[in-house]
Amino acid sequence: MSNSHSPHLHHHFHSLEQQRQASSLGMWVFIAQEIMFFGGLFCGYVVYRNMYPEAFAVASHQLSIGWGGFNTVVLIFSSLTVALAVRSAQLGKKNQIIGWLVATILLGVIFLGVKCIEYSAKWEHHLVPGIHFNYEPHYTDDALHESTGSEHGTDHHPAPAVYPGHVQIFFAFYFAMTGMHALHMIIGIGLMIWIIWLATKDRFAPEYYAPVELFGLYWHFVDVIWIFLFPLLYLIGRHVT
Amino acid sequence: MTEQKHYINAETTVKSWLLTVDHKRIAILYLLSVVGFFILGGTAAILFRLDLMTPQGDLLAHETYNKMFTMHGVMMVFFFLVPVVPAVLGNFLVPIMIGARDVAFPRLNLASWYIFITGGLFALAALVLGGVDTGWTFYTPYSSTYANSNVILTGLGVFVAGFASILTGVNFIVTIHKMRAPGMTWFRLPLFIWAQYATSIIMVLGTPVIAITLLLLVLERAFHIGIFDPALGGDPVLFQHLFWFYSHPAVYIMILPGFGIISELIACFSRKNVFGYSFVAFSSLAIAIIGFFVWGHHMFITSQSIYAGLIFSILSFIIAVPTAVKIFNWTATLYKGSVEFRTPMIYALGFIGLFLVGGLTGLFLSSMGLDVHLHDTYFVVAHFHYVMVGGMVMAFLGGLHFWWPKMFGRTYNQGCAVFTAIVIFIGFNLTFFPQFIVGYLGMPRRYHVYPEEFQIFHILSTGGASVLGFGYLLMFCYLPYSLIKGKKATANPWPATGLEWEQTTSPPPTLNFIHDPVVTEEAYAYAKKNEEFYRQAIPAESKDV
Ligand SMILES: [Cu+2]
Numbered sequence: 001m002s003n004s005h006s007p008h009l010h011h012h013f014h015s016l017e018q019q020r021q022a023s024s025l026g027m028w029v030f031i032a033q034e035i036m037f038f039g040g041l042f043c044g045y046v047v048y049r050n051m052y053p054e055a056f057a058v059a060s061h062q063l064s065i066g067w068g069g070f071n072t073v074v075l076i077f078s079s080l081t082v083a084l085a086v087r088s089a090q091l092g093k094k095n096q097i098i099g100w101l102v103a104t105i106l107l108g109v110i111f112l113g114v115k116c117i118e119y120s121a122k123w124e125h126h127l128v129p130g131i132h133f134n135y136e137p138h139y140t141d142d143a144l145h146e147s148t149g150s151e152h153g154t155d156h157h158p159a160p161a162v163y164p165g166h167v168q169i170f171f172a173f174y175f176a177m178t179g180m181h182a183l184h185m186i187i188g189i190g191l192m193i194w195i196i197w198l199a200t201k202d203r204f205a206p207e208y209y210a211p212v213e214l215f216g217l218y219w220h221f222v223d224v225i226w227i228f229l230f231p232l233l234y235l236i237g238r239h240v241t
Numbered sequence: 242m243t244e245q246k247h248y249i250n251a252e253t254t255v256k257s258w259l260l261t262v263d264h265k266r267i268a269i270l271y272l273l274s275v276v277g278f279f280i281l282g283g284t285a286a287i288l289f290r291l292d293l294m295t296p297q298g299d300l301l302a303h304e305t306y307n308k309m310f311t312m313h314g315v316m317m318v319f320f321f322l323v324p325v326v327p328a329v330l331g332n333f334l335v336p337i338m339i340g341a342r343d344v345a346f347p348r349l350n351l352a353s354w355y356i357f358i359t360g361g362l363f364a365l366a367a368l369v370l371g372g373v374d375t376g377w378t379f380y381t382p383y384s385s386t387y388a389n390s391n392v393i394l395t396g397l398g399v400f401v402a403g404f405a406s407i408l409t410g411v412n413f414i415v416t417i418h419k420m421r422a423p424g425m426t427w428f429r430l431p432l433f434i435w436a437q438y439a440t441s442i443i444m445v446l447g448t449p450v451i452a453i454t455l456l457l458l459v460l461e462r463a464f465h466i467g468i469f470d471p472a473l474g475g476d477p478v479l480f481q482h483l484f485w486f487y488s489h490p491a492v493y494i495m496i497l498p499g500f501g502i503i504s505e506l507i508a509c510f511s512r513k514n515v516f517g518y519s520f521v522a523f524s525s526l527a528i529a530i531i532g533f534f535v536w537g538h539h540m541f542i543t544s545q546s547i548y549a550g551l552i553f554s555i556l557s558f559i560i561a562v563p564t565a566v567k568i569f570n571w572t573a574t575l576y577k578g579s580v581e582f583r584t585p586m587i588y589a590l591g592f593i594g595l596f597l598v599g600g601l602t603g604l605f606l607s608s609m610g611l612d613v614h615l616h617d618t619y620f621v622v623a624h625f626h627y628v629m630v631g632g633m634v635m636a637f638l639g640g641l642h643f644w645w646p647k648m649f650g651r652t653y654n655q656g657c658a659v660f661t662a663i664v665i666f667i668g669f670n671l672t673f674f675p676q677f678i679v680g681y682l683g684m685p686r687r688y689h690v691y692p693e694e695f696q697i698f699h700i701l702s703t704g705g706a707s708v709l710g711f712g713y714l715l716m717f718c719y720l721p722y723s724l725i726k727g728k729k730a731t732a733n734p735w736p737a738t739g740l741e742w743e744q745t746t747s748p749p750p751t752l753n754f755i756h757d758p759v760v761t762e763e764a765y766a767y768a769k770k771n772e773e774f775y776r777q778a779i780p781a782e783s784k785d786v
Contacts, residue, residue, distance in 0.1 A: 012343035012420075012752070022345040022419040029411045029445055037449035040483055044457065044468065047479055129466035165473035172466035176457065 008208035020210055027214040031221050034184075038225055041180065045173045045232065048166075055166030057237030062127055063174070064118060068234040071114050072226065078107035079223045086216040089209035097199045097212060101192045104219070108189050115182055122171070129172045135164040174233055181229060184222045191215055247650065247748040262347035263751055265648075268333035270354050275325050278361060282316030283710065285309045290672075290706040293699045298689045306689045307374035314377025319399045320361055322633055323491060326498035327409050327444070328357070330640050331437045333648060335413055337741040337749060338431050340422025340758040345415040346408075353408035360402025367394035376687060378488070381469035381480040385461040393462050396455040403448045403455075406494070410444030413437050422740070424760035431739055431764050432521050436501025439525035443490045443497075443532065451487035454480065478543050485536035493532045495629055496596075497525055499636030500567055503589050506639050507571045509737040510586035511578025514765040517570045524563035531560045541612045550609055557607030564600055568593065583735070584658040588639030591666045595631025599624060602677065617687075620680030623673045631669055638665070638716070645720070646730030647741055650748040653723035657715065665712035671705025736774040738765055 006016055013019040049056045081103040088096035119128075126134035195211050198204065204212060248265045251257075258266060289309040292300035301309065336344050344350050367373055373391045375384040384392045417430075417438050457468055458480065467473030469480045508515045515521055537545055537553030571593060580586070602624040606612050615621060646652050679698035684691055691699070733742040741749070744758045762769070 012341065012345075012347065014757075018419060022415050025418055026346060026411055026415045029414050033407050033411065033445045033449050036446050037453050040450045040453035040457075043483070044479065047476070048468075051476070052474065130464035163474060165467050168467050169474055172460070172468050176460065 006207065008203075008205065016207060020208075023210045023214055024217075027217050031217065034221060038177070038180070041173065041177050042228070042232075045177070048169050048173070049236075052163075052166040052169065055162045056170050058162050059167045059170035059174075060233060060235075060237030062122075062125065063234045064121070065234050065238070067114050067118050068230055071111050072230050074107050074111050074114070075223045075226050078104050078111070079220055081107065082216050082219045086209075086213050089204055089212040090206060092204070092206040094199055094202065094204065097204065098196050101196050101199075105189055105192050108185050108192075112182060112185060115178065119175075122175075127167075127171050129168045129175065133164075133168050133171070135167045177229055177233070181222065181225055184225070188215070188219055188222055191218070245746065246750060247746060248751045249649070249748055251751045260351070262343070262351050264332050264336050264344050264347065264350055265749065265753075267350050267354055268329050268331075269648075271324060271328040271332060271357070274354070274358060274361065275321050275329060278316045278320035279325075281365075282313050282321060283713065285313040285316070287706065287710055289313070290703045292689075293691075294696075294703050296691050296693045296696050301689075303689050304374060305372075307376075307687075308372035310687060311373050311376050312368060315364060315373070315395060315399070317629075318377050318491075318495070319402055320357075320364065322495040322629055323406055324357060324402075324409075325637050326502065326633070326640065327406070327413070327437060327440055327494070328353070330502065330637070330644065331413065331440075331498060332409070334644065334741060335416055335434060335437055336420065337745065337753050338434055338739060339417065339420060339425055340740050340744070340754070340760060341416060341420035342752040342754070342757070344412045345420055346412050349408050350412055353405040353412075356408070357402050357405035360398045360400070360405065363398030363401060364395050365398075367391040367398065370394070378484060379455070379458060379480075380484075381458065381461070381477040382471065385458060385469050385477075385480075390462065393459050396459045396462075400452050400455045400459070403452045406444045407448045410441035410448070413441040414445065417441075422758050422760055426760075428519065428522075429760055429763055430522075431501075432504035432515060432518070432525075433498075433501035435522040436497050436499075436504070436525045439529035440494055440497045442526075442529050443494050447487045447490040447494070447533070450483060451491070454483040454487070457483075478540065478545070481540055481543060482536070485539045486533070489536040489539065490529070490532045492625075492628070493528055495633050497528060499592070499633045499640075500525065502636045502640035502643070503571060503592055504567075505737075505739075506585045506589035506643055507574050508765045508767065509643070509735055510581045510583060510589070511575050512581075512767045512771050513574055513578040514763075514767060515570065516573035516576075517566075518764070520566050521570050524566045527563040528560060531556060531563070535560055535607075538607050538612070541609050542616050554607050554609050558604065561600065561604055568597060568600075582659075584655060584662055585639045585643035587659060587662040587666075588635050588642065591662065592632060592635040592639065595627055595635060595666075595669065599627030599629075599631055602627065615680065617685055618680035619676040619684045619686055622686045623676035623680060626673045626676075631673070635665075635669075638662070641720075643735075644741075645723070646734050647747045647749070649724055649727075650730050650746075651723050651727030652730045652734065653727055654719055657719040661712050661715045661719070664715065665709060668705050668708030668710075668712050672702050672709055673705070675699075675701040675705075733774075736777065738767060738770060 008019075009016055010019060013022070081100045085097050085100035085104065088094075088100060122128055123132070126132060192215065195215055198211060248263055258270065261267060261270075286309075289301065289306055292298050292306060292309075298306060332344070332350065336342065370391055371389065373388065373395045375388045375392060379392065379396065384396075417434060421430075460466055461469050461475075465473070467475045469475045469477050471477060504515055504521055535553055535557045537549055538557045541550050541554075602620070606615055606621060606624060642653070642658060675698040679695050679702075680686075682695070684695050684698070730747045732746050734747070736742065740754075740758050740760070745754050
């Protein structure tokens with residue numbers, strides 16, 4: 001092996017190719033683990049949405065579709081910038097790696113900033129589960145009566161009551177899922193800072209850029225989770241307005 | 242032979258152990274930690290077993306009794322049985338058996354140990370702060386509404402420790418896929434590796450679900466958000482679904498690696514190739530996969546629909562098939578083998594008998610009608626102890642005695658070890674067999690006070706537990722003693738096939754092999770090698786191995 005004495009080769013691998021395949025497979029297996037982790041939350045969400053569809057629809061109207069949509073665009077852009085960082089790494093352009101990663105960090109911070117705005121609005125409206133939670137059923141009751149009426153085309157049975165407890169369950173999932181997602185983004189930003197530091201130390205070369213590539217996979221995965229969260233939490237109740 | 246450098250004496254500072262990335266050293270760190278947790282869990286068991294000698298439970302207060310059986314369960318399941326074989330023997334052996342210098346991600350491997358210890362400290366903190374009394378299953382709404390808030394700490398402890406086993410699983414999957422030596426094809430892998438691979442799949446796909454479940458439980462407990470609280474519209478049975486979605490497959494985390502060990506032991510001490518290698522290999526994968534679809538058999542008497550119950554019941558029967566394949570193939574391997582009753586083999590034979598009882602009583606419990614009667618009785622307790630202790634612990638001890646000379650380069654006293662193995666076998670049966678009967682007669686599990694007519698069974702059980710405890714104590718004497726006074730082990734003392742025996746020293750050097758091995762033959766080529774093995778072994782043979 002010509003590259004068997006490469007400075008990038010760890011002591012327990014025989015070749016850079018073996019090392020690259022191992023780290024890439026490791027990331028994919030880790031992502032499988034992540035899917036199961038979020039899967040537990042999605043499963044719980046599906047169960048309760050089926051049990052309390054009206055409450056979930058009402059509750060999802062409390063979310064700001066504008067901020068959610070904006071954040072979706074921000075994240076999709078950050079997927080682009082991280083992909084460009086990986087490409088720069090393939091070409092061995094150190095300054096470009098750093099530039100694109102800094103751009104990704106900025107987009108990530110914007111996303112988290114918007115999340116902060118949304119969270120604090122929920123706090124002000126007493127929509128954070130726990131003792132502070134205080135949902136007023138009449139808050140959007142009219143909209144609900146209208147919608148269920150028009151959808152079924154009849155008005156002979158009254159719209160089912162929406163219990164504050166059921167709305168609270170929606171918000172429990174909202175905070176657990178988006179909070180877990182935000183935690184993954186914070187970890188991702190930390191990883192990017194580490195990778196930028198590695199890049200400034202000239203640790204990457206066209207034959208070795210696994211950390212950048214694997215981080216790209218991770219970041220795309222975090223984006224994909226959001227792509228599922230956004231419609232489930234923000235959009236899915238909208239058709240009843 | 243002059244003192245050669247190996248992984249133990251390569252460096253001797255405490256720091257070199259705590260910051261090591263050598264999978265063999267990490268295995269030793271894990272061994273010490275899980276033994277610590279085993280002693281804690283075992284002490285709790287001894288205490289409540291003594292307490293159960295009298296129908297009124299004179300030794301412990303009711304609350305203390307509840308906390309003791311919870312501590313026993315939490316320690317033994319999450320901090321002993323789950324990591325014991327993968328993180329100790331698996332960590333030590335997987336890279337060596339496939340001819341690699343280390344696992345694929347050595348630093349993650351070390352991180353996994355620190356994560357495990359952190360989780361353990363959380364659980365211990367909960368214990369010091371007053372203990373938890375929910376049982377190891379943490380069922381809601383008991384854990385979320387009624388029990389004390391140490392549930393939060395314990396839940397977080399198990400949550401954190403889960404990531405240790407996820408990292409171990411990721412590491413093994415990648416190591417087995419990408420780090421095999423030249424010539425080590427999938428169907429030349431020792432069956433221990435197949436078992437570790439199947440276990441790793443469960444660890445990676447199952448553990449995150451229990452992690453998120455416990456996180457939701459902690460949120461529920463801390464903020465009363467209503468996910469599992471029926472008063473707020475939540476569904477406590479959802480907790481059971483999510484819990485058992487992990488915890489049933491976790492049963493296979495706690496037994497599949499044991500199956501792997503048994504395959505190695507049976508082959509070595511029958512001096513034969515394992516009968517039906519590929520069936521044994523694939524049965525591990527089949528168990529791992531089907532194991533994800535049987536969780537509902539823990540909920541036959543909940544609100545779960547009867548049709549779901551039927552399907553879970555059928556699937557639970559089906560999973561007995563690959564398990565039976567293993568038992569039959571081991572038996573067929575023994576047939577016409579030249580069986581040697583060395584210490585590891587005694588554990589292996591004990592395993593087959595005990596696991597058979599545990600497995601077959603599992604079929605009783607997966608029959609819906611019978612389960613209504615037996616659910617939550619001592620019958621269940623006896624069943625899973627036959628699987629977990631009679632199965633996994635026996636397999637682990639067999640494996641530990643088998644690879645001990647390889648791991649530490651010393652041999653233990655064979656006479657002591659055989660005697661101990663027999664004491665453990667007798668003590669185990671005396672402890673748990675009466676529980677089948679008392680459970681069938683209607684004694685519910687986890688009760689502190691019971692009718693007087695059940696006392697005789699509890700006395701037998703406590704007597705057995707004392708014998709069992711004595712057996713473990715003996716082991717804590719002669720195994721450490723062997724490290725100081727034991728004879729130096731040769732590279733291949735049994736002798737056995739496999740890279741760990743044939744291609745490296747005891748103990749192995751830091752990078753496992755002096756020359757990276759190349760594999761040219763199938764696993765368990767005993768038929769070909771027996772003659773040569775005997776020629777080498779007999780002159781040096783002593784009764785001390
Ligand atoms: Cu089960």
